[in-house]
Amino acid sequence: MTRALVAGLWAAVLLAGPVQAADSHGGGGHGEAPAAPIEPLPVKPYTVPVELVRTLQLLQDQVALGSAQAHHGQRALLAHAEARMIALEPEVWAETVNLRAAVTFALSGGGPTLLRHLVASGKVTESDTSLVFGALAYLEGREKEARALLVKIDPLSVPVSLGAQLAMAQSALVVRDDPTQSIRLLDLARLLAPGTLVEEGALRREIFVLAQAGDLAKFEALAVQYLRRFRHSVYAGNFRQRFAGALTRLDFTGGEARFARLQAMLDEVEVEGRRELYLLVARAAVDQGKSATAVFAAERGVTLAEPGSQDALRAGLYRAAALIVVEGRFEECLDTLRAIDRARLEPGDRDLLDAALSTAREIRSAAAPSASADATPTGPRVLPVAPAIARAEGAIGRIDEIMRRSQR
Template sequence: MRVAAFAAALAASLLVLPALAAEHGEAPAPAAESHGSGDHGGHGAPAAPIEPLPVKPRGLPVELTRTLQLLQDRIARGSTQAHLAQRQLLGHIEQRLIGLEPDTWVEPENVRAAVTFALAGGGPTVLRALIKTEKVPEPEQPLTLGALAYLEGREAQARAKLSGIDPRSMPPGLAGQLALTQSALMVREAPARSLELLDLARLLAPGTLVEEAALRREIFVVAQAGDARRFEALSIQYLRRFRRSVYAGNFRQRFAAALTRLDFDSDRTRIASLERMLDEIEPESRRDLYLLVARAGLEQGRRETALFAAERAAGLAAPDSMPADQARLYRGAALIVAEGRFEDGVETLRSLDRSGLAPSDADLLDTALATAQRIRTPPAPSEATTAPPPSATRAMPESGSLLRAQEALAKAERAMAASPR
């Protein structure tokens, strides 16, 4: 009920915004109040009235879109209430825009506001209705048609229409949104240009949900390119400024996977880099991120990364808590394939209570213990000579490091078969 009331209040406020703007643009300012009469030096004539500034009232599409953007900026700052209210507000604005008179779209600023709304989550419906009116000025048609093509998944047409538009020539509310859209259209064919556009989007829309989205996307583009320094700098910036964003959970999942692609195993200096990044956030969130990194490290076969992250998470977890059990699980799974630390890993795994783990972690525990048993108990010589190749062994669906263990086991079996008895 609170969410509905919040959205209703927002919707109601939209009705008065244009009237207020018109009122401030047309009503003359009151004359200056006179505090004197003819007694003060004979200058008792009233002061001349102050002329109002020539402010042109904004159209309803502009006011509606601005209200949506204010709500979305609260989402970037972590307001879950604003996130829940967004859907209702989007539906309300869509209906208001569709119901406007066709002549509304003669004004370029109204067309650009409609495009902003569509790209900010409103979808293609308003743009389709707008184009059907045949009132869109010719200079605004590439923008309108290009945005519609993008929203309908016609990327080639969208690139053709939008690539020649400089986002810096657009109003502030649209400029960053357009740069973000252009970046998405370029990311596969021209990643360097896509990064430039993401930088531009951040500059054009500081502190907004557009900047949050641009920064989040840029981090993963540079991670895919293997640019560790830029990845670190951008990640620290995101964790400092947007760690409370409603979309930070999605960021953290992808962030953990991206970290393992940067190969911390072969470059120990990156361990310090990881610590610098995660030191930017509070201990509980830092613990959860270390757990995500540890799990991702196991899944991608990055033993050193998994071990490091699991040990850091353990230091931040309360004793006998589920996060502490997760950290011990990931540490044990990494240790059974670490040279000279097999017994430590097995002991850690056996100390865990399977019933207290999440289903995916319980499956990982079973797989790790089964792999440890196979490593500890080599096959008989006759079995070893006919051992299947590593590719034919039982798949380990949960952990890349356990796949490495299987390969190590197969290698040991071949060595035992070749040795004299």
């Protein structure tokens, strides 16, 4: 029971006045002494490390709900909390509750500095040695040592907030060798910290582990859950970019059934977000040479966009770029590409337009010498990947590495 709740109950008792006890015959108890007032339950105040970690978690939960202000304030709070805890007397860390709060702080984005301070203080108890040294090794990128120390700790044997963070770290340490166990640990993290940034991060991470494992049913279920519950998260933009790429790589059932499943999944999202996701899927499909998926997503995107809007322009670009290598669609798509106003495009889409026009020139020049001869169709050609796309793929790889080592 929190202090605020206890205080509220005690105030209600005082306002109600003294309690009168009725006698056994239903009388009013005249002449009897009033009952003694109810004493409030004893509540031990939180220690400084615990209070600081609780404050940080409350702020981070607002980040999961989409508060940009909370996101910007997080860095200042992390610095303030770290400085305050480092300034505490070494004896503070002899208490297990404070030591575990420090580990929770470090795994919540605080980094390794506080844990190095704890190790230097010499106050780490034997029972918490594996936890503290394992968390420090994890944050410093010493994976082999971190696995040896952290993976053997049961997340259910520590306080819930620490257990959720520990399960997240363990999942990152085992994901390459045992994706199934990594998924189990992410499930546990979500169960231990519902509605928090930890759940948001675990859900986001698990969706892509499932995509790698090819578990389409659970991938769809968790993706819908994320898009419903955390679509406003500060990290949702990055999620949608990676999610669109994952969608194009998954082995959906072929043909119309494949697109029906994709549409059913995205129909869970509000119109604005759905439009953006269709456009992201279309772009990712163009990059991967998947014309049918690109055309389906682009056409769905254009139905959700205002005519003449930038989104409608993007949808037209992606559709034309996908179809220009398809037999019988060349002239139509070339006219579309030539009519696009480059000034209205983002730099990455300008690169895509240049790549599509370059492909068109190659197709036309290759066809010109043999216009009078019988030509044998060589099949669809893959659109060249623009330099910006290659840079984006490299950036996503670096983001994956950062996410693997740190919560946020």
